[in-house]
Amino acid sequence: MTIIDFPLRNETTTPSEALANLDPCPRTAALIGKTPLLRLPARGPDRSRGYWAKLEGSNPGGIKDRAALYMVKQAREKGLLVPGGPIVESTSGTLGLGLALAAQNFGHPLTVVADPGLEPAMRRLLLAYGAQVDLVDRPDPIGGWQEARRARVNAITADRSDTWSPDQYHNPDNVAAYEALALELAFQAGRVDILVCAVGTGGHSAGIFRVLRRLYPHARLVGVDATGSTIFGQEARPRLMRGLGSSIFPRNVAYDAFSEIHWVPASAAVASARDLARRAYTTGGWSVGAVGLVADWLARKEKPGTRIVAVFPDGPHRYADTVFNDDYCRENGILGQPVPDEPVTISSPLSTQVVEWSRSETVVDPVLAEAAR
Known part of the structure; x- marks a missing residue:
């Protein structure tokens, strides 16, 4: 059961008045958490x-909404991600959805590096949410598709000093x-x-x-x-x-x-x-x-x-x-x-x-x- 804590201005405020004062369109990031x-x-x-x-x-997108929003927030606070700076990350899908949400919330362009195994529905969703999808075309001979995606992320970020990658595999955040x-x-x-x-x-x-x-x-x-x-x-x-x-x-x-x-x-x-x-x-x-x-x-x-x-x-x-x-x-x-x-x-x-x-x-x-x- 979801419990709504009405922001009552004082003890005489009625629930109807409190509802009228609620923001009808909260930021999507506020919907993360408190899952059943x-x-x-x-x-x-x-x-x-x-x-x-x-x-x-x-x-909204799955469990990695939590990680995406937190990693982006921490990167901004630490100065690793400048306002409006591009975000580039390797993902098989779910983190991409979370990053798309975080990118919208904080105002950053997003490039998701994926591979041919990305589900068609996921690719369409990422594009709909405003992300660019960059597909690698061959796996790394040792590290497979994941290492190939990480290498592509490194190649993209090497060209721009204002670009940040969360590196979900090793980032303690x-x-x-x-x-x-x-x-x-x-x-x-x-x-x-x-x-x-x-x-x-x-x-x-x-x-x-x-x-x-x-x-x-x-x-x-x-x-x-x-x-x-x-x-x-x-x-x-x-x-x-x-x-x-x-x-x-x-x-x-x-x-x-x-x-x-x-x-x-x-x-x-x-x-x-x-x-x-x-x-x-x-x-x-x-x-x-x-x-x-x-x-x-x-x-x-x-x-x-x-x-x-x-x-x-x-x-x-x-x-x-x-x-x-x-x-x-x-x-x-x-x-x-x-x-x-x-x-x-x-x-x-x-x-x-x-x-x-x-x-x-x-x-x-x-x-x-x-x-x-």
């Missing part, structure tokens, strides 16, 4: 089992931006025993858990990665999913905070997202499907009363051409797969390459592991 927390039942006959989903798709989300969760849930987050740049998992761990020292963080992602020590392989996983090593990932990591393939994420839509009328894209799959398993596995909170980064609408498109899923061999019941457990991500839903309680920072060799 919804309880979802776990699969199976035991309706007492379930988890709580933080619905970040209720933000991308972590700090999620303090408000953590406090919202604490207020709404009352207690968090397990937090389940997708991991891409590492920003929201690190930022939320940094606060929750102080409030609830017993809390555990469970990360959800994509098969073929390098973040936790797997070898890089082609990835279909957007928004989670990486072919580089983002330094915002809080490796020491995770109790366990799950790797989810695209087929399982699609099956889970569609299952959520049918059962709960609440769903989203790749990340939501993957996170929901893991949170559902934890809800069935953990002892009764364990309060599990899953962060759903976005909603379903931008995925009409991919996750919810039978032709697209059929062409990519991921249509009609059953929702798996449980993951395979591996001892170490450095010794086993996973292709199916898998988990490990051994959490490795591959950069530090390589340096120690």
